[in-house]
Amino acid sequence: MRIAITSDIHANLVALDAVLEHAGPVDAIWNMGDAVGYGPQPSECITRLCEFGAIWVAGNHERAATGAISTDEFNPAAATAAQWTANRLAADERAFLDALPETRIEGDFTLVHGSLRWPIWEYLVDFETARAHLSLQQTPFGFVGHTHIPMQVTELPEDRQGCELHRLADGDIVELGESRLVLNPGSVGQPRDGDKRASYGLLDTDARTFILRRVEYDIASTQKLMGEAELPHWLIERLAIGR
Numbered sequence: 001m002r003i004a005i006t007s008d009i010h011a012n013l014v015a016l017d018a019v020l021e022h023a024g025p026v027d028a029i030w031n032m033g034d035a036v037g038y039g040p041q042p043s044e045c046i047t048r049l050c051e052f053g054a055i056w057v058a059g060n061h062e063r064a065a066t067g068a069i070s071t072d073e074f075n076p077a078a079a080t081a082a083q084w085t086a087n088r089l090a091a092d093e094r095a096f097l098d099a100l101p102e103t104r105i106e107g108d109f110t111l112v113h114g115s116l117r118w119p120i121w122e123y124l125v126d127f128e129t130a131r132a133h134l135s136l137q138q139t140p141f142g143f144v145g146h147t148h149i150p151m152q153v154t155e156l157p158e159d160r161q162g163c164e165l166h167r168l169a170d171g172d173i174v175e176l177g178e179s180r181l182v183l184n185p186g187s188v189g190q191p192r193d194g195d196k197r198a199s200y201g202l203l204d205t206d207a208r209t210f211i212l213r214r215v216e217y218d219i220a221s222t223q224k225l226m227g228e229a230e231l232p233h234w235l236i237e238r239l240a241i242g243r
């Protein structure tokens, strides 16, 4: 099976469509949450993912968009965008987002937005969070999102830190071998690693590989829609710098 691994689409339909076209025919989409929030087309992104039958776990932005959590912990721009998103969604879209689970297991893979310790909140960014996550991961491999930075965590039981972390760049291939792994495909709709291109991964369960890919998309057209929606300026500007 060829599976597109996406996360943090953030209502950026132009970026999502660029990724889906770049990926070509896939057997499935596994999405690590935050499909809404920040961007201008939340309903359109939900519709597109549903058209493809995406398998999906909730992020903090899905929960904020439905009012299931408060936006007190969000920065002001994120809270403004979350409120804008909540006002845009139809009742059936809110119900759909509310029903999304926080974790899922698909074969050898565990899916979660943040970490298995705090599924919608924790940023898996260092040895401590990685160890805590791995201790709870019951499958050999896992996917996370939330940080908007593509990354590979490799468990090293003999190592003092217990694991190794490194960032992934376009074209990097990860072999699914003996080591337990956690993989972050980066963000489709709001990359934050200094590379403004949309980020996603392609999992090939026959070849046992995960390939990180970056894709150019029409950033200006998403920015135009955000301007028309009067979304916060910083959210518009950051797309062009990948921060």
Ligand code: ZN
Binding pocket: 008, 010, 034, 059, 061, 146, 148
């Ligand atoms: Zn996000």
